[in-house]
Amino acid sequence: MIKFSAVPVLAMLIAAGPGQAAPGDAADARAILEKGVAFDTVKGRGKVPAYAEYLKSALVGAGFAAGDIAIEPVGETANLHLVWKGKGNKPPMAITGHMDVVEADPKDWVRDPFKAIEDGGYLFGRGVGDNKFDVSMVVATLAKLKSSGFVPGRDIHLFLSGDEETDGTTAVLQAKQAKAAGVDFMLNSDGGGGALDTGNTPIGYGLSAAEKTYVDYRITVTNPGGHSSRPTSPNAIAQIGTAAGKISDYRFKPQINHITRASLTAEGTKIGGAMGAAMLAFAKNPSDAAAIATLSAAPGGIGQIATTCVPTMITGGHAPNALPQKAELTINCRIFPGFTVAAVTQELRALISDPAIKIEAVLEWPSPPPSPLRGDIMAAVGKAVSANRPGVAVTPVMDSGASDSVFYRALGIPSYGTSALFMREEDAFAHGLNERIPLAAIAPALRHWQVLITELAK
Ligand SMILES: [Zn+2]
Structure with missing residues (x-):
């Protein structure tokens, strides 16, 4: 259980405006983040349920009823779902994030990836940014609002998923639960966010309102093979090579939508x-x-104006002196919102135009259209951003995919990436080695979520 310290430290750096709820305490939020990193919630290690229990204890410690927080096991992982009942009759809103992290090999890291370590103004650790930063900030903000007596003007659902970085099955369940609850819109803490220049001056904030669809294709050729001293045609490796060349050179028809235009x-x-x-x-x-x-x-530029497909992996052959019996190519595509996987499959098939080559989509997400730029969302995000950084513009953006938002958009729930994190390009190591966040990002992030939530749940 989290103890909410009586002495706010960094939070004091940002004064609350008149009549506003104070943001959560930075020391408490940092403690939630640091404890969270210690749960190595990598696929297959079964640690997500324990992390979910820990987050639940933080929320219960702030006054939420244990019965309002469900932890649903899904295989070795789990989902967390908090329902905060509000007054009034506006339809519910949802906030989402994910509890799992990408694998990290301690041998490759300078520091232990599963221990939050402070160094030079940064906090290092796997998931300290993606997505445990915003998950911790949201949990700390909800806890602070609850303990200070705030009552939302609508129901607030917090959905934390358990396999966003890998299979994406847990968010599918939560999107259905959100739909069944009549959720009006969703704020994804794992999308959007602010950019700082090398001197830490804010240069802009991206509100993610669209996402490309991620698809992997397996392209396979099998041949009878034979002895390499008696070459025959076609050769499986040559066939796959020709297909790879065609795909690499191919340009899909340019597209635009209201998000990319903006x-x-x-x-x-x-x-x-x-x-x-x-x-x-x-x-x-x-x-x-x-x-x-x-x-x-x-x-x-290219990813913003069209579907893209690139060869990413290739295997083939079985001996230096044998004709290849099999060759296989992996193609990764990012499909422009609103276009189906089936349509892209057909386009690739026509491009390769070799009936001996098998094309199958091995991993695919839905391909929903962009979310509308709603006035209430734009105004609230604008207010949250300018509470910390007056004058910084909010620009709608399309992500290259894929996050949990696609499952909500696929069910018609408008979804917006509204991360509170402002980062410099050179500090962005999500998924990579030595992931880190600037400690100075914590206090403004609490203000961001506090303004966003209180504005939209007035
Ligand atoms: Zn993420």
């Missing part, structure tokens, strides 16, 4: 130059060939 316009205006001009030109006319050429040539 983000390209904002980004283009900000960055200027040839790239900025191309973004603005494309936003105005998505068939502008020169703009498409410029954007397609940039790694950060």
Whole structure:
């Protein structure tokens, strides 16, 4: 159980405005984050249920009834679902996050990945950013609001999933529970967020309102094989190589939606130059060939204007002196929102145009359209961002996929990535080695969630 310390430390750096609830205590929030990192909630280790119990104890310690928090086992992992009953008759809102983390091999890390360690103003540890930072900040904020007597004007559902980084099965269950509860919209703590320049000056905040669909394809060729001294045609490795070349060179038809139009316009205006001009030109006319050429040539541009598919893994053959009996290629695609996996499969099949080659989608998410840019959400996020960083613009963005939001959007629940974390590009090591967050991010994050939740649950 968490003890809520009587001495706020970093939180005092940010004064509460008149009539506003004070944000949660930074020392308490940091303790929740540090304890959370110590649960190595990697797939297969069975630690998510214990972490869920720990978070539940923090919420119960702040005054929530144990009966309002369900921990549902799902295989070796688990889901956490808190229902905070509100007054009034607005439909419920939901906040989501995930409790699992990506694998981390201690041998490769400078520090123990499953111990939160402070160093040089940062907190290091696997999951300290993705997604235990925002999960801890949300839990600390809800706890603080509860213990200070706040009563929401609508029901608030907190859904924490247990396998976002791998199978994504737990969020499917929670999205259905959200739908059944009549949830009006969802705030995903594992999406969006702010950017700082190298000098820690905020340069913008991205509100994630759309997501590309992640799909892996397995492309296989099998041949009878034979002795390498008696070559025959076709050769399985050559067939797969030809297919890989075609896919690598292929460009899907450019697309635009209301989210990418807004983000390209904002980004283009900000960055200027040839790239900025191309973004603005494309936003105005998505068939502008020169703009498409410029954007397609940039790694950060091509994914924003079209579906992309790239070869990522290849295997084949079984002996140096034998004709290959089998060759296999993995293609990873990020499908533009609203387009189906089936349509992309068909396009790849036509492109490869070799009936001997088998194409199958091995891992796929749904492909829902973007969420609408609702006035209430935009206003609340704007207020939360400017509470910490006045004048910083909120720009709608499309993520390259995939998060739990797709399962909610697929059921028609508008979903928004609203992480409270502001990071410098060079500090972003989510999924990678030596993941870290700046300790100075904690106090503003508590303010962010406190404003967001109290605004939307007035
Ligand atoms: Zn994540």
